[in-house]
Amino acid sequence: MTALTLYTNPMSRGRIARWMLEETGQPYTVTVLNYGTTMKARDYLAINPMGKVPTVVHDGRVITECAAICTYLADAFPEAGLMPADRAAFYRWMFFGAGPVEQAVTNTALGFVVPPERQRTAGYGSLEDVVTALEHRLAEAPYFAGDSFSAVDVYLGSQIGWGLRFGTLPDRPAFRAYWDRIADRPAAKRAQAADDALMEQKA
Structure with a gap:
């Protein structure tokens, strides 16, 4: 074991x-x-x-x-079954989440906005650019790596779920529909219940 x-x-x-x-x-x-x-x-x-x-x-x-x-x-x-056959889409969107999404959301939450004339310097451009890219992908496929749930949906999906809950991402219909597809997975519910129980112990 x-x-x-x-x-x-x-x-x-x-x-x-x-x-x-x-x-x-x-x-x-x-x-x-x-x-x-x-x-x-x-x-x-x-x-x-x-x-x-x-x-x-x-x-x-x-x-x-x-x-x-x-x-x-x-x-x-x-x-x-969490590593899809389409590795290109998997790696693309996993690291899009780790790079542009993470940077754009964090900088925006901290009140730092890249001036338009400097957006080429920032790898993510602007939060709106990132949001547009995410929406475009979710219009192409139900999950980020294609037709089935994968590990990238755990990672990037968590960021979208967090963004909807706390307002760090705009509340777009595509994001709501996607989050509804993954939020009720048994593993997600077990994980949430375990962490919520820890929060209650700390309270």
Whole structure:
């Protein structure tokens, strides 16, 4: 049996990693870390020098960054069917989420808007450019890698779901329809329930 450990906090992107782990169907253990204390402790910094979560350790191999975690787990457990045959679409949209989407949403939330004359310098151009690209893809296919759900939908779908909930992305019909297609997956519900329970324990 493989050993999988998730280092997380329920108020973090660790929710994405937990959803992905649930989708694999593999057993895993969870270590909950707290901001500013156990995340910065020497033992954890030896695993992830950034002192942040999530981190997944699989049989001694350390994987950080949500896009990498989702991609790695899809590849490590092919029986889960989360790595599609169309690898080009998979990699394109996985890293579109990790690059332009992440940058545009974070910068906008922090109040930083790239001046129009400097948008060529920023890899994402503008938030509107990113939103348009996402909408265009969802008009082409029901899921980001094509006709079936994959790990990229865990990662990029989580970003869209978060954006709709907290207003960091515009509320577009294409985003609502897409989120409705994936939000009720059993693995997503199990992951949410587990993290919500941790939140209640902290309250």
